[in-house]
Amino acid sequence: MEFEPKIVGFLCNWCSYAGADLAGVSRIQYPPNIRIVRVMCSGRIDPDFILETLIHGADGVLVMGCHPGDCHYIEGNLHAERKAKMLRNLIAETGLEPERMHLEWVSASEGARFAQLVKEFTDRITKLGPSPISGENPNKVILENLLAAKRTAGDFRLRVIVGRERELVEDKNAYGEKVPQEKLDELLSEAIKTEYTRNRIYNMLEKESLSVRELSKRLDLSTQDVLTNIVVMRKKGMLGVERIEGTTPIYMSLEVR
Amino acid sequence: MATPKKEIPRVGVFVCHCGINIGGVVKVSEVVEFAKTIPDVAYAEANLYTCSSEGISKIKEAIKKYNLNRVVVASCTPRTHEPLFRNACEEAGLNKYLFEMANIRDQCSWAHMHEPEKATTKAKDLVKMAVAKARLLEPQDEPEIDVTPSALVIGGGISGMTAALSMANQGFNVNIVEREPELGGMLAKLHMLCPNFEDASKALSSIVDAVKSNQKINVLTSSEVEDVKGFIGNFDVTVKKDDKPLKLNQGTIVVATGAENFEPINMYGYKSNENVLTQMQLEKLLKTGDLRKPDKVVMIQCVGAREEKGRQYCSRICCGVAIKNALIIKDLYPETELFIIFRDLQTYGQEYEACYTEAREKGVHFIKYTSSNPPEVSSNSEGKLTIKTYDAFLKEMVELESDLVVLSTPLIPQKDAEKLSKILKVPLGSDGFFFEAHVKLRPIDFATDGIFVCGSAHSPKDISESISQALGVASRAAIPMANKHVRADAITSIINEDLCSGCGTCVRICPYGAIQKNEIGIAQVTSVVCKGCGTCAASCPEKAITMRHFTDDQITAQALAALEG
Numbered sequence: 001m002e003f004e005p006k007i008v009g010f011l012c013n014w015c016s017y018a019g020a021d022l023a024g025v026s027r028i029q030y031p032p033n034i035r036i037v038r039v040m041c042s043g044r045i046d047p048d049f050i051l052e053t054l055i056h057g058a059d060g061v062l063v064m065g066c067h068p069g070d071c072h073y074i075e076g077n078l079h080a081e082r083k084a085k086m087l088r089n090l091i092a093e094t095g096l097e098p099e100r101m102h103l104e105w106v107s108a109s110e111g112a113r114f115a116q117l118v119k120e121f122t123d124r125i126t127k128l129g130p131s132p133i134s135g136e137n138p139n140k141v142i143l144e145n146l147l148a149a150k151r152t153a154g155d156f157r158l159r160v161i162v163g164r165e166r167e168l169v170e171d172k173n174a175y176g177e178k179v180p181q182e183k184l185d186e187l188l189s190e191a192i193k194t195e196y197t198r199n200r201i202y203n204m205l206e207k208e209s210l211s212v213r214e215l216s217k218r219l220d221l222s223t224q225d226v227l228t229n230i231v232v233m234r235k236k237g238m239l240g241v242e243r244i245e246g247t248t249p250i251y252m253s254l255e256v257r
Numbered sequence: 258m259a260t261p262k263k264e265i266p267r268v269g270v271f272v273c274h275c276g277i278n279i280g281g282v283v284k285v286s287e288v289v290e291f292a293k294t295i296p297d298v299a300y301a302e303a304n305l306y307t308c309s310s311e312g313i314s315k316i317k318e319a320i321k322k323y324n325l326n327r328v329v330v331a332s333c334t335p336r337t338h339e340p341l342f343r344n345a346c347e348e349a350g351l352n353k354y355l356f357e358m359a360n361i362r363d364q365c366s367w368a369h370m371h372e373p374e375k376a377t378t379k380a381k382d383l384v385k386m387a388v389a390k391a392r393l394l395e396p397q398d399e400p401e402i403d404v405t406p407s408a409l410v411i412g413g414g415i416s417g418m419t420a421a422l423s424m425a426n427q428g429f430n431v432n433i434v435e436r437e438p439e440l441g442g443m444l445a446k447l448h449m450l451c452p453n454f455e456d457a458s459k460a461l462s463s464i465v466d467a468v469k470s471n472q473k474i475n476v477l478t479s480s481e482v483e484d485v486k487g488f489i490g491n492f493d494v495t496v497k498k499d500d501k502p503l504k505l506n507q508g509t510i511v512v513a514t515g516a517e518n519f520e521p522i523n524m525y526g527y528k529s530n531e532n533v534l535t536q537m538q539l540e541k542l543l544k545t546g547d548l549r550k551p552d553k554v555v556m557i558q559c560v561g562a563r564e565e566k567g568r569q570y571c572s573r574i575c576c577g578v579a580i581k582n583a584l585i586i587k588d589l590y591p592e593t594e595l596f597i598i599f600r601d602l603q604t605y606g607q608e609y610e611a612c613y614t615e616a617r618e619k620g621v622h623f624i625k626y627t628s629s630n631p632p633e634v635s636s637n638s639e640g641k642l643t644i645k646t647y648d649a650f651l652k653e654m655v656e657l658e659s660d661l662v663v664l665s666t667p668l669i670p671q672k673d674a675e676k677l678s679k680i681l682k683v684p685l686g687s688d689g690f691f692f693e694a695h696v697k698l699r700p701i702d703f704a705t706d707g708i709f710v711c712g713s714a715h716s717p718k719d720i721s722e723s724i725s726q727a728l729g730v731a732s733r734a735a736i737p738m739a740n741k742h743v744r745a746d747a748i749t750s751i752i753n754e755d756l757c758s759g760c761g762t763c764v765r766i767c768p769y770g771a772i773q774k775n776e777i778g779i780a781q782v783t784s785v786v787c788k789g790c791g792t793c794a795a796s797c798p799e800k801a802i803t804m805r806h807f808t809d810d811q812i813t814a815q816a817l818a819a820l821e822g
């Protein structure tokens with residue numbers, strides 16, 4: 001049977017959802033694969049929703065909002081854009097194709113543009129093939145990675161950076177200085193990498209208590225990397241030592257909120 | 258009230274044929290049968306038109322008969338029909354927020370007309386998704402707020418004065434805040450008005466007198482709005498008058514701050530040659546009677562407007578204004594030769610078109626240029642002006658000599674529009690003018706309740722259009738003031754105080770200033786100010802914010818239902 005991708009769309013009520021309605025009213029035809037979830041503003045779309053949808057095997061997630069400057073809520077769409085940027089970086093770490101998540105702007109009067117974008121996205125996802133974690137034999141590694149990614153997207157520091165990006169770049173901070181965009185991007189990708197690694201370690205130890213050596217083998221990380229993170233994670237109360245085998249500590253995850 | 262979470266959901270699903278609009282593509286009976294198999298669906302039926310009075314009574318009957326506590330209608334778009342079905346629920350005693358729609362027409366049958374099988378599968382999925390959300394819906398309240406029966410009008414031009422008079426005549430108190438020492442705005446600078454050649458001073462004085470003598474209107478000149486807090490019904494406004502602060506409590510706010518006229522510095526010899534004027538300067542010469550007889554006058558249209566980059570919009574009024582002033586000069590000095598060099602003429606409506614025809618008949622010359630070939634103005638040592646322009650009808654360059662060049666320049670946003678937009682927390686559009694809630698459906702409202710816009714503050718307009726909007730705004734603002742109270746939106750965010758760490762991210766993110774920290778540093782939402790976008794909830798680092806009616810659980814359940822089976 002031909003591959004029919006499963007695509008979930010998250011659309012804002014005022015522009016893109018209205019654009020989708022207009023495509024229908026104008027009888028513009030597009031592939032029937034997309035299933036649309038309506039939210040009031042694209043700014044409402046928590047990175048969690050997208051990761052959760054991908055974890056459950058969606059082949060593609062299409063996020064749509066108002067064009068910059070047209071947001072019904074002034075700039076919710078810009079928040080959506082920052083979240084998408086963060087997610088692209090994060091998903092790239094997991095081994096899942098980051099292009100499975102895509103953000104576009106559609107206005108209420110752009111029925112034809114909506115249909116065109118859905119068609120293009122559906123074609124792209126069809127070419128890409130089924131999500132590696134869908135179907136009978138999901139790719140366990142990528143699935144585990146995505147679960148770690150989801151925890152990462154919920155990390156306090158990451159959410160602060162993403163939520164306050166504009167403020168940090170455009171307004172002066174408490175010390176009266178602006179953070180240059182490149183600097184902030186660097187900070188963000190650094191935070192993504194670190195938190196992601198820690199969450200992989202955490203998730204792995206949640207299932208089974210392990211030594212540093214074993215962790216580094218299973219996660220394909222250097223022992224140095226694992227060790228540095230374990231030190232920090234212990235300080236944060238995320239990990240503890242379950243037992244000592246000979247001289248080797250065996251670590252376990254601790255309950256955190 | 259019943260605690261909804263413990264209540265077992267009993268969802269009723271109503272699938273609409275919409276005549277053949279849905280039924281001609283989607284197999285409705287199959288969708289109904291499928292709906293019956295979804296967990297927690299207690300009842301499902303098909304309707305020819307669910308939105309007909311028959312369909313509505315069937316919903317109400319089924320709610321009672323099958324003891325339904327959630328309703329899903331699978332038909333058209335919630336953007337048009339949700340209010341109708343919500344009312345039906347309410348009339349049957351069900352909280353109207355326990356309703357959800359599946360859009361199987363606009364986003365399904367109409368968009369996949371040649372793939373009935375796939376459209377049917379999609380319709381089933383959309384119903385399943387709507388049920389998944391409906392199961393988790395909770396009843397919501399719309400709190401009632403008192404409205405102070407007094408309005409603030411910012412800007413005392415023709416728009417502001419008209420709105421103020423109309424509201425005062427309806428019995429409401431009005432405060433006009435005008436930055437300048439006098440009322441009048443741009444109208445005070447004009448000579449005669451197109452399209453009917455009325456004397457601008459007369460038009461102005463009659464309305465200024467009416468405003469000043471109205472007991473209900475308080476005029477604050479040389480004043481500016483410093484700060485606005487609060488929300489519809491209860492805006493706490495600080496006005497600075499003669500450098501002293503003045504506090505006002507206002508129920509509604511009208512923005513009527515007008516526009517400025519663009520000064521074409523360094524364009525076509527403006528400023529370097531005193532015979533190059535703007536239409537505004539010409540109005541002044543005509544008003545004071547200082548215009549000496551010219552042999553020739555050349556007017557150039559779209560100066561600094563409809564640019565490829567930058568100021569892209571059309572200022573609407575300039576074609577009418579040029580023709581008006583050309584006709585006035587023709588009247589004064591019949592021998593004067595007049596040329597209007599234009600790109601496209603926007604003499605919309607009967608009256609402006611009639612002025613245009615009259616101008617042609619009286620011998621005003623019209624030359625069309627193209628944006629790629631704009632006219633050039635140069636002057637010789639005696640100050641005589643030469644205009645070289647491409648003539649799109651002759652398809653060749655022409656050269657004119659003239660005593661006077663008049664530049665038609667657009668209305669542009671007030672310099673401090675951005676400052677005011679921040680004080681009021683209402684948006685500006687990409688052109689820098691104040692931006693309405695919806696271009697077609699809510700043209701004079703802001704998205705923020707209780708704040709309205711009229712006149713050239715919104716976009717370039719002539720006086721009759723400004724007056725129409727001002728009257729519209731007066732009646733829009735009168736609604737909550739006459740009702741004395743309003744119902745606030747239920748779709749707002751709430752903070753879980755146990756989870757909030759007081760980081761303040763939401764306070765910074767909220768575009769409406771609806772979130773503030775309380776005495777102990779915990780975020781708090783003023784529900785009546787919240788517009789329900791949900792950006793705070795999606796961004797809260799502690800996930801301490803719940804968005805009513807669009808909760809994390811509801812949205813995720815709806816999305817994941819698309820992936821089952």
Ligand SMILES: Cc1cc2nc3c(=O)[nH]c(=O)nc-3n(C[C@H](O)[C@H](O)[C@H](O)COP(=O)(O)OP(=O)(O)OC[C@H]3O[C@@H](n4cnc5c(N)ncnc54)[C@H](O)[C@@H]3O)c2cc1C
Nearest residue numbers: 412414415416436442443450451514515516712713719720
């Ligand atoms: C050259 C020219 C010729 C024109 N000729 C015609 C014509 O013949 N016929 C016609 O119909 N229209 C004509 N117009 C258009 C006409 O001027 C406008 O339609 C009209 O002035 C719009 O009225 P308004 O009250 O909206 O704005 P405005 O007239 O601009 O008034 C706005 C008022 O708000 C005040 N204000 C601004 N910001 C603040 C603030 N922050 N706080 C307090 N007060 C503030 C300003 O001081 C001003 O008094 C012409 C325009 C120009 C430029």
